[in-house]
Amino acid sequence: MSDAGRKDFTTKAKEELTPDSTKSTQDKVKETVTDTTDRTTRGLQTDDSKGVGQETFDKTQRASDNHGHGGATGSIGDKVKGALGLGGN
Numbered sequence: 616m617s618d619a620g621r622k623d624f625t626t627k628a629k630e631e632l633t634p635d636s637t638k639s640t641q642d643k644v645k646e647t648v649t650d651t652t653d654r655t656t657r658g659l660q661t662d663d664s665k666g667v668g669q670e671t672f673d674k675t676q677r678a679s680d681n682h683g684h685g686g687a688t689g690s691i692g693d694k695v696k697g698a699l700g701l702g703g704n
Contacts, residue, residue: 617666617668617669617672618660618665618666618669620656621653621656621657621669622649622650622652622653624668624672627653630646654676654680657673657676657677662674
């Protein structure tokens with residue numbers, strides 16, 4: 616069960632399992648908005664104030680975000696360089 620004000624786990628799973636090609640534009644926009652809101656809420660709330668399930672889910676999501684999007688640990692300058700192909704990696 617998710618914490619109050621957060622996207623329910625079953626809703627999130629359903630969105631992830633449904634192919635984008637079968638979603639309407641309205642559904643895609645709604646998912647983007649609710650995902651952004653959920654990520655913002657995740658970042659504003661400390662892990663020790665979350666339920667065990669929410670804390671575990673958020674840690675997994677942060678690790679996924681960091682791996683898939685260059686992580687929160689890299690500087691904005693590094694991300695720009697990477698996007699332009701100027702990074703040293």
